[in-house]
Every structure is written in structure tokens, then in C-alpha cells.
Amino acid sequence: xxxxxxxxxxxxxxxxxxxxxxxxxxxxxxxxxxxxxxxxxxxxxxxxxxxxxxxxxxxxxxxxxxxxxxxxxxxxxxxxxxxxxxxxxxxxxxxxxxxxxxxxxxxxxxxxxxxxxxxxxxxxxxxxxxxxxxxxxxxxxxxxxxxxxxxxxxxxxxxxxxxxxxxxxxxxxxxxxxxxxxxxxxxxxxxxxxxxxxxxxxxxxxxxxxxxxxxxxxxxxxxxxxxxxxxxxxxxxxxxxxxxxxxxxxxxxxxxxxxxxxxxxxxxxxxxxxxxxxxxxxxxxxxxxxxxxxxxxxxxxxxxx
Numbered sequence: 001x002x003x004x005x006x007x008x009x010x011x012x013x014x015x016x017x018x019x020x021x022x023x024x025x026x027x028x029x030x031x032x033x034x035x036x037x038x039x040x041x042x043x044x045x046x047x048x049x050x051x052x053x054x055x056x057x058x059x060x061x062x063x064x065x066x067x068x069x070x071x072x073x074x075x076x077x078x079x080x081x082x083x084x085x086x087x088x089x090x091x092x093x094x095x096x097x098x099x100x101x102x103x104x105x106x107x108x109x110x111x112x113x114x115x116x117x118x119x120x121x122x123x124x125x126x127x128x129x130x131x132x133x134x135x136x137x138x139x140x141x142x143x144x145x146x147x148x149x150x151x152x153x154x155x156x157x158x159x160x161x162x163x164x165x166x167x168x169x170x171x172x173x174x175x176x177x178x179x180x181x182x183x184x185x186x187x188x189x190x191x192x193x194x195x196x197x198x199x200x201x202x203x204x205x206x207x208x209x210x211x212x213x214x215x216x217x218x219x220x221x222x223x224x225x226x227x228x229x230x231x232x233x234x235x236x237x238x239x240x241x242x243x244x245x246x247x248x249x250x251x252x253x254x255x256x257x258x259x260x261x262x263x264x265x266x267x268x269x270x271x272x273x274x275x276x277x278x279x280x281x282x283x284x285x286x287x288x289x290x291x292x293x294x295x296x297x298x299x300x301x302x303x304x305x
Contacts, residue, residue, distance in 0.1 A: 009214040010149050016207065017137040017152060021048065024056035024099045029138040031095045032065055032106060036073055040066040040111075040148050041139040047104075048136055049203075061104035064088070064135075066148065070110045082247060086240075087113055090248045111147065118155035124233055124240060125159065129184035132159035133200070134207050153215075159184075160215045165226020173212035177201050183230045187237035189267055242292070246285045260288075269295050 021029070021043050029041045045062040067073035074080045074089065083089045088107035095102055109117065117127035132155050140148055163180025164170040181197035184190075201208050245263075260273050271292045277284035 005214060006153070009153055009211075010146075012210065012214075013149050013152055014145075017135060017149065018140075019136065021136040021138045022050040022052075022056070024059075024097070024102055025050065025061050025136075026138055027097045027099060028061055028093070028095060028102050028104050029063065031093065031097075032063060032104075033139045036065050036067050036108075038068045038141055038144075039073070039139070040137060040141065040144050042066070042131075042135045042148075043138050044130065044133070044135040048134065056102055057100040059103075061102070063104055063106040063138075064114075065106050065108045066114045066144075067108060067110055068144075070113075073108060073110070083108065083110075084113070086243060086247055087117060090244075111144065115147065115151050115154075118151050118158065120158045120162075123229075124237055125162065125184045125187050126237070126240065128155040128158040128162075129180065129187075131155035132180075132211070134204055156211045157215045160212060161217050162226065162229070164216060165223035166230060170218070171216065173209050173216065174201065176212065176216065177208045183233070187230065187233040189238050189241035189263075242289055246289060263292055267292075267296060269299060271295060 020026070025043050025047050029043065032041050033039065042064040043061065044064065047059060047061040050056060050059060065073075070080050070083055074083055079089060088109050090105055090107050093104050093106060114127075116122060118131050119128070122128065131152050135152070137145075137148055159180055160176055163176045163183065166179035166183055167175045169175050178197050178201065181200065182192075185192045185196070260271050264270050269292055271288055273288070274284075277288060
């Protein structure tokens with residue numbers, strides 16, 4: 001997309017993405033901005049819709065920090081290598097604020113990595129499926145704003161056009177969104193409830209239909225190539241998901257317990273975490289991974305899968 005259509009789409013995205021974020025989330029974003037000068041900071045997930053009646057100290061906010069480059073953002077050479085080889089690096093932050101002690105996890109990418117990962121140059125849907133959904137650009141230097149908006153537009157186009165090949169009616173925006181979200185869950189080891197995608201689409205208000213208006217192309221429905229690609233993403237994505245979660249043990253405090261919670265929630269497998277594993281997470285990570293695969297295989301056998 002280019003020309004007047006792109007300008008119109010970017011104006012819409014700019015208006016939605018820069019809408020005010022909940023005050024506690026904006027406060028945490030400010031803390032992150034001080035830690036990463038010059039970075040753009042996206043808020044995503046359920047933290048976008050936190051109400052004033054909720055206790056923000058009981059919420060784990062989710063952010064993406066898009067730094068100008070990895071070298072200045074990540075001082076440790078091994079962590080920089082990890083960020084480049086298997087993005088993103090995920091970190092944990094607590095901060096004392098006027099709202100109390102707030103918590104968040106944040107993923108860190110460089111601008112160049114972000115622009116590549118949300119585009120069709122990246123096969124797996126992990127990034128472009130995320131940024132096709134609503135987020136808030138809470139902090140953004142003026143010189144980065146156009147690039148961030150364009151990157152979000154690219155992610156929407158990549159996601160919806162990949163999802164169109166799964167839909168019998170590729171011009172039906174709701175069917176495309178449902179097919180794409182459900183396929184992306186399977187590609188990320190996410191055993192979501194069968195109605196999760198429908199609920200999200202309704203929760204997102206006008207966003208799914210509005211962005212489909214500029215992002216949908218005109219392919220034939222039910223493309224066998226698209227179906228095959230999504231199956232490959234599901235196979236590839238399971239390994240990627242476990243690898244990313246294991247890598248997080250190096251940067252995310254309480255990483256193994258976080259992994260156990262994540263796996264239980266999305267794959268309905270309780271791996272448990274032993275006290276010594278919490279003390280030595282890097283040594284324990286492959287053991288926990290093997291336990292997961294053993295328990296998941298046993299669970300499938302018991303169900304007759």
C-alpha cells in the first residue's frame with residue numbers, strides 16, 4: 001500500500017495508537033523510557049483496558065520497548081547475541097510509584113529488528129499477529145513516530161493477508177480475523193478456549209473491521225498454500241515458544257514459575273517447579289522442558305489423541 005491510501009491508514013492508526021493509556025501503565029512506560037532513552041514503547045494486552053476501579057498493583061502490564069539499536073540498549077554481549085538470534089529478550093520490572101508497587105514484563109527489540117519481524121520477511125506469525133491487534137504507543141520520540149505507525153500497518157497487512165487464505169470468504173473481515181487468530185494460537189502453543197477469538201474481536205470494538213478496510217487483499221478463499229504455511233508455523237511455533245520461554249529464565253525473575261504458569265494456562269500441562277530448580281534456573285530449564293514433553297505426551301495418550 002502506498003500513496004493516499006497509506007496516508008489515510010496511517011492517520012487512523014496514529015489516532016488509535018496514541019490514545020491515552022491507563023495512568024498506571026503510562027507511569028511504568030515513563031520508567032522504561034528513562035531506562036531506554038530514545039525508545040518507542042508499546043503497551044499491549046489486557047493492560048490497555050484497565051479501569052480506574054481496578055487495583056493496578058495486582059496487574060502484570062505488558063510492554064514492547066523498541067530501542068534505536070541493541071548496542072546501547074543491551075550492555076551484556078551475551079544478551080545482545082540472544083536478542084539477535086531469538087528475539088525478543090524479555091525482562092521484568094518493578095517500580096514504586098504513586099499508584100503503589102507496579103509490575104510489568106517487557107520485550108526488547110531494536111527498530112530494525114521490529115520492522116523486519118512484523119513484515120512478511122518473517123515467516124512465523126509471533127510478531128505480526130501481535131501487532132495486528134490493538135496496542136498503545138505510550139512513548140515515542142518524534143523522529144520514530146512515522147516508522148512505528150508504518151510498522152504497525154505492515155503487521156496488520158501481513159497478518160490479515162496471511163489469514164485470508166484460511167477463510168472461505170476472504171472478503172469477510174470477521175471470518176478472516178477468526179481464522180487468523182485461531183491459527184496464530186496454534187502457532188504459539190496457546191490452547192485458548194474455542195470462543196477466545198470471537199470474544200477478542202468483540203472486545204476490540206471497531207478496530208478489526210476498520211483495519212480490514214485497508215489491509216485485506218483479494219485472494220481466492222481457502223488457499224492450500226496458506227493452509228500449509230499455517231500448519232508449518234504451528235509445528236515450528238511449538239519449538240519456538242518453548243525456546244523463548246526457556247531463554248526468558250536468564251532475564252525474567254521467577255522465570256521458571258512464570259514458564260510453569262504459562263504452560264499450564266496455554267497447554268494445560270502442570271510441570272511443577274522444584275525448589276532447587278528455582279535456585280538454578282539455567283541448569284534446570286532443559287529438565288523442565290523434558291518434563292513438559294513427557295507430561296504432554298502422557299496427557300495426549302490418556303485422551304486418545
